[in-house]
Amino acid sequence: MNPLQRTLIEKAGNDNGFEHVVASETKAAAAAAAAAVALASARHPSVALVGLASGVYQVQFQAATPTLLPELLRSFPEAYAESGVFALMTEAALAAFLRRAASLSRALPSQAATDYQQAAAAELAVLPAGIIGTEVERLVRQRVGQNKFRDAMLDYWGGACAVTGVAIPEVLRASHAKPWAECESDAERLDVFNGFLLSANLDALFDRFLISFDNQGALVIAPTLAEMDLLPLGIRPGMKLRWINALHQPYLALHRVRLL
Numbered sequence: 001m002n003p004l005q006r007t008l009i010e011k012a013g014n015d016n017g018f019e020h021v022v023a024s025e026t027k028a029a030a031a032a033a034a035a036a037v038a039l040a041s042a043r044h045p046s047v048a049l050v051g052l053a054s055g056v057y058q059v060q061f062q063a064a065t066p067t068l069l070p071e072l073l074r075s076f077p078e079a080y081a082e083s084g085v086f087a088l089m090t091e092a093a094l095a096a097f098l099r100r101a102a103s104l105s106r107a108l109p110s111q112a113a114t115d116y117q118q119a120a121a122a123e124l125a126v127l128p129a130g131i132i133g134t135e136v137e138r139l140v141r142q143r144v145g146q147n148k149f150r151d152a153m154l155d156y157w158g159g160a161c162a163v164t165g166v167a168i169p170e171v172l173r174a175s176h177a178k179p180w181a182e183c184e185s186d187a188e189r190l191d192v193f194n195g196f197l198l199s200a201n202l203d204a205l206f207d208r209f210l211i212s213f214d215n216q217g218a219l220v221i222a223p224t225l226a227e228m229d230l231l232p233l234g235i236r237p238g239m240k241l242r243w244i245n246a247l248h249q250p251y252l253a254l255h256r257v258r259l260l
Contacts, residue, residue: 005052017043017101019042038050044105058081072104076097107155113189120140120144148190149190163219171200175198178194201234209222209259211259212259218239
């Protein structure tokens with residue numbers, strides 16, 4: 001790998017969510033670094049090792065959440081080579097791959113919960129003493145947590161509705177399957193698999209347990225709601241999630257039993 005090629009890889013990382021190059025600390029690491037550039041970020045734990053062979057970019061990950069690889073396989077099935085290595089044919093493909101990997105790394109458990117804890121602590125630190133344990137603290141934590149959950153959902157779903165693909169941020173809502181107030185921990189509240197990014201009409205129905213989704217992601221309509229009631233809202237039988245992860249299913253099972 002020549003200096004120009006290394007510079008192009010570093011720029012692709014910097015522009016797409018991996019703003020740091022990890023320096024080699026040992027001779028063995030230095031030897032490995034000659035064949036690959038280690039890209040990292042302060043915003044998530046994933047480290048991307050990017051190499052170049054015969055004009056093809058080869059990427060694998062260190063220190064990534066276990067759910068990252070399956071999600072990348074969903075998004076880039078044609079790029080998967082073997083043993084956790086993805087092969088990207090162009091700089092543009094590398095940029096798109098790194099951008100998606102960074103978004104997922106910020107969203108997937110438990111990075112969103114970590115970000116929430118840090119942000120909440122920072123906001124509480126500037127408030128007057130004596131608020132710990134009060135309603136003020138609870139409201140601050142709830143506001144910060146819900147904002148972080150929305151950010152994580154936007155990252156995970158690529159900024160588009162999980163059902164329709166509508167990509168207008170102003171009409172998208174981060175919907176919990178297991179309600180915020182009923183979650184047993186911050187990790188559960190901030191888990192991107194505990195909910196979906198939905199357009200406002202779908203969110204209103206999902207939040208009130210008037211629609212849900214089955215284990216294949218297909219729309220389920222509450223018995224008390226007629227299909228005719230949904231047509232003016234642009235909601236029809238046969239709609240389904242753009243994808244579904246097995247980790248969504250325990251939350252959806254809890255949600256479906258509450259359909260009205």
